Amino acid sequence: MSYIEVDLVSKSFGDRVAINQLSLHIERSQRLVLFGPSGCGKTTVLRLLAGLEIPEQGSIRIDGRVVASAGKNLVPPEKRDLGMVFQDLALWPHMTVQQNLVFGLNARGVQKREGKVRVREMLQRVGLEHRIDAKPHQLSGGEQQRVALARALVSRPSILLMDEPLSSLDDERKRTIASDLLNLHSQFGFTLIYVTHDRSEADMMASRVCQMRDGRVAWQRSFTAGAVDHFDTF
Amino acid sequence: MGRPVKVENIVLWLCVACVAIAGLAPIAVMAVESVRHNGQFSLDYYRELISAAPFWPLLGNSIRLALATTAVCGFIGVPAGILFAKSDLPLRSGFMWLLTVPFVLPPYFVALGWARVVARIGTITSDWLFGFGGCVLVLSSVFLPITMLLTFTSILNVDRRLEEAARLTSGWPGVLRRVTLPLSAPGIVFSLVLVFLLAMGELSVPSFLRYPTLPVLSFTQFAASYNFGAATAAAVPLAAIAFVGVFAESAFIRDRDYTFRSTGQTLFVSLRHWKTPLATLMAALCFALVILPLSALFATAFSPPAMHEAMQRAGASVVRSVMYSAVAATILMALGFLLGHFMRGGRQRILSALTLALFAIPGTVLSIGLVRLWNTPGTWFIYATPALLILGYTAQYCAVTTRLSLAGLMLIPTSLDEAARLSGAMWARRLFRISIPLSTRTLVCAWLAGYILCLRDVPIALMTAPPGGDPLPARILTLMANGAPPMIASLCLIMAIASLIPLVILARVIPSRGIIE
Numbered sequence: 001m002s003y004i005e006v007d008l009v010s011k012s013f014g015d016r017v018a019i020n021q022l023s024l025h026i027e028r029s030q031r032l033v034l035f036g037p038s039g040c041g042k043t044t045v046l047r048l049l050a051g052l053e054i055p056e057q058g059s060i061r062i063d064g065r066v067v068a069s070a071g072k073n074l075v076p077p078e079k080r081d082l083g084m085v086f087q088d089l090a091l092w093p094h095m096t097v098q099q100n101l102v103f104g105l106n107a108r109g110v111q112k113r114e115g116k117v118r119v120r121e122m123l124q125r126v127g128l129e130h131r132i133d134a135k136p137h138q139l140s141g142g143e144q145q146r147v148a149l150a151r152a153l154v155s156r157p158s159i160l161l162m163d164e165p166l167s168s169l170d171d172e173r174k175r176t177i178a179s180d181l182l183n184l185h186s187q188f189g190f191t192l193i194y195v196t197h198d199r200s201e202a203d204m205m206a207s208r209v210c211q212m213r214d215g216r217v218a219w220q221r222s223f224t225a226g227a228v229d230h231f232d233t234f
Numbered sequence: 235m236g237r238p239v240k241v242e243n244i245v246l247w248l249c250v251a252c253v254a255i256a257g258l259a260p261i262a263v264m265a266v267e268s269v270r271h272n273g274q275f276s277l278d279y280y281r282e283l284i285s286a287a288p289f290w291p292l293l294g295n296s297i298r299l300a301l302a303t304t305a306v307c308g309f310i311g312v313p314a315g316i317l318f319a320k321s322d323l324p325l326r327s328g329f330m331w332l333l334t335v336p337f338v339l340p341p342y343f344v345a346l347g348w349a350r351v352v353a354r355i356g357t358i359t360s361d362w363l364f365g366f367g368g369c370v371l372v373l374s375s376v377f378l379p380i381t382m383l384l385t386f387t388s389i390l391n392v393d394r395r396l397e398e399a400a401r402l403t404s405g406w407p408g409v410l411r412r413v414t415l416p417l418s419a420p421g422i423v424f425s426l427v428l429v430f431l432l433a434m435g436e437l438s439v440p441s442f443l444r445y446p447t448l449p450v451l452s453f454t455q456f457a458a459s460y461n462f463g464a465a466t467a468a469a470v471p472l473a474a475i476a477f478v479g480v481f482a483e484s485a486f487i488r489d490r491d492y493t494f495r496s497t498g499q500t501l502f503v504s505l506r507h508w509k510t511p512l513a514t515l516m517a518a519l520c521f522a523l524v525i526l527p528l529s530a531l532f533a534t535a536f537s538p539p540a541m542h543e544a545m546q547r548a549g550a551s552v553v554r555s556v557m558y559s560a561v562a563a564t565i566l567m568a569l570g571f572l573l574g575h576f577m578r579g580g581r582q583r584i585l586s587a588l589t590l591a592l593f594a595i596p597g598t599v600l601s602i603g604l605v606r607l608w609n610t611p612g613t614w615f616i617y618a619t620p621a622l623l624i625l626g627y628t629a630q631y632c633a634v635t636t637r638l639s640l641a642g643l644m645l646i647p648t649s650l651d652e653a654a655r656l657s658g659a660m661w662a663r664r665l666f667r668i669s670i671p672l673s674t675r676t677l678v679c680a681w682l683a684g685y686i687l688c689l690r691d692v693p694i695a696l697m698t699a700p701p702g703g704d705p706l707p708a709r710i711l712t713l714m715a716n717g718a719p720p721m722i723a724s725l726c727l728i729m730a731i732a733s734l735i736p737l738v739i740l741a742r743v744i745p746s747r748g749i750i751e
Binding site: 080 | 647649650652653654655656657658659660663667668671672
């Protein structure tokens with residue numbers, strides 16, 4: 001049994017079919033990249049896994065527990081033990097960096113003192129401990145990315161979802177943050193599901209790639225480092 | 235074991251219950267009352283109403299008045315809104331807020347002002363003012379800001395990039411005609427429907443200017459004869475027209491209600507050599523519709539004896555007005571914000587139609603229903619206290635604070651709430667830690683709008699205030715029968731100041747934005 005199992009899931013928005021009978025099994029600690037052109041359903045898969053959308057057909061299982069099935073969200077997003085980095089980062093503009101990180105810990109009942117320690121530790125890992133009292137608009141683009149990453153990981157989720165998080169950065173920053181992310185992955189061992197339409201990002205992040213087209217997995221392959229350039233069939 | 239009930243659903247149903255108790259129950263009771271006579275089902279009231287000589291002419295008068303007012307407001311308000319939103323007209327902000335002044339005052343103030351103007355000119359104009367023409371003039375001045383401000387807001391919300399894309403292939407007239415106006419059409423149509431319904435249900439102006447309409451008949455049946463059945467039967471056609479209007483507006487808006495990703499800036503059209511003529515035209519409009527009647531009204535207001543007498547005879551009403559409006563505005567702000575929050579979460583259609591129908595129903599109709607519902611020995615604690623008035627305000631105006639809140643909430647990216655949800659925060663926590671802190675300006679605007687609307691309201695204040703506890707607009711209307719004109723003018727001035735202070739704050743809260751192309 002795989003850690004995450006998506007079985008024959010479909011999802012439409014009005015007349016448009018976003019996901020069509022999709023089946024996808026993901027192993028624990030895997031780094032899966034969902035790759036494909038705009039509108040192929042990559043983000044919808046993430047949102048279905050997060051519980052932000054409800055599948056019309058099929059079921060989703062996480063760690064052996066059915067979290068959603070045909071028209072029902074059986075486990076709400078806040079109970080799925082996952083973190084997400086949104087495409088627009090979704091940093092709360094009225095909160096400082098620290099408050100952005102503490103928010104989720106408070107919501108999960110982590111003690112105040114322990115929360116502070118974890119926030120500092122996480123900010124150290126992403127190299128932003130000196131920006132703890134800054135507000136999002138006072139940070140550079142790269143710093144904002146790191147805060148979003150730190151916020152998603154501070155509550156130590158077992159799954160991290162990332163929706164084209166590096167799309168707005170230049171190549172050098174992309175490489176730096178991707179390397180930070182891989183370090184964090186090796187430290188925490190979370191399962192990473194990473195959405196992108198950028199081949200170089202897929203190249204950097206993937207241990208397995210699923211190429212999507214018209215709401216289905218068109219092609220998939222597991223990789224060892226350096227083998228990624230074979231996957232593009234478009 | 236059953237599914238646990240979510241806090242979110244409990245709060246939603248509490249909000250719906252509030253609206254139902256405040257607005258739907260009175261309307262339902264009133265509808266039932268109108269088809270019961272001596273404890274049995276009967277259509278006698280309707281038969282009497284329809285066969286009575288004045289019904290059809292009065293209905294005709296109401297519709298004629300509403301159509302004419304809507305036409306004038308559309309003809310002036312829509313171009314004014316476009317001009318203020320899209321052009322570099324000098325002093326546009328000042329013109330806009332000046333034209334908004336009549337809307338924040340009780341409608342009969344403008345009528346009273348014009349009565350003072352024509353009293354100085356002579357009897358010929360007086361004949362014209364006291365009739366259909368005068369009613370159209372006054373109601374157009376009062377409701378013009380609705381079309382103007384909603385057109386302004388709708389146009390301001392159009393994504394600048396869509397206009398820029400169109401500018402690559404077309405001049406500004408083409409862009410406005412083919413892109414900006416079609417995208418703003420839902421807001422403009424909504425404003426016209428609103429003006430039609432408000433003019434249709436207006437009581438104080440037709441009654442002051444002696445133009446017989448259906449709301450006047452309904453009010454007379456209620457106040458003079460205390461004949462609930464007949465008053466209700468006269469009010470039901472107004473309620474039916476209000477529901478039809480709301481339904482028509484919803485049908486039009488379906489598939490046309492666009493949501494834009496705001497870029498924070500608006501593309502302005504340079505008027506070039508048209509600047510001065512258009513600014514002069516706007517200044518003339520402001521003078522004719524606002525400055526002339528209001529300066530005539532307030533001309534005698536500043537004498538110390540008049541002010542002293544005004545405070546003596548209605549000082550308590552001033553305090554009551556401010557207090558009742560502040561309490562109602564706070565309830566409206568909270569209720570509107572929660573309803574807006576739920577509407578954003580996908581429960582839009584039913585909540586929108588429900589609140590809008592209550593807003594469109596004339597205040598006289600709602601008040602008759604409220605009195606009928608709560609005037610029982612068991613509910614005396616509501617009927618004989620300001621609670622009834624607050625219920626009336628809540629039902630009538632929650633559509634405004636709901637839509638304002640929804641508009642504000644739409645500007646907050648959904649991902650902020652989703653991120654909080656994935657962080658483990660439950661609904662209440664997300665509401666208090668994310669949505670509310672990010673909506674402080676929206677909440678301030680909603681509170682001020684609620685306060686202004688409650689303060690200027692006449693029919694609900696007149697018909698539901700507890701004995702000896704009437705708010706200022708109702709008190710002034712009562713005193714107008716035998717009070718000295720300077721004293722009435724002073725009271726109007728006090729009322730105007732109480733209304734205009736929040737308007738000034740509102741003007742400061744809403745910043746202007748834009749770049750000139």
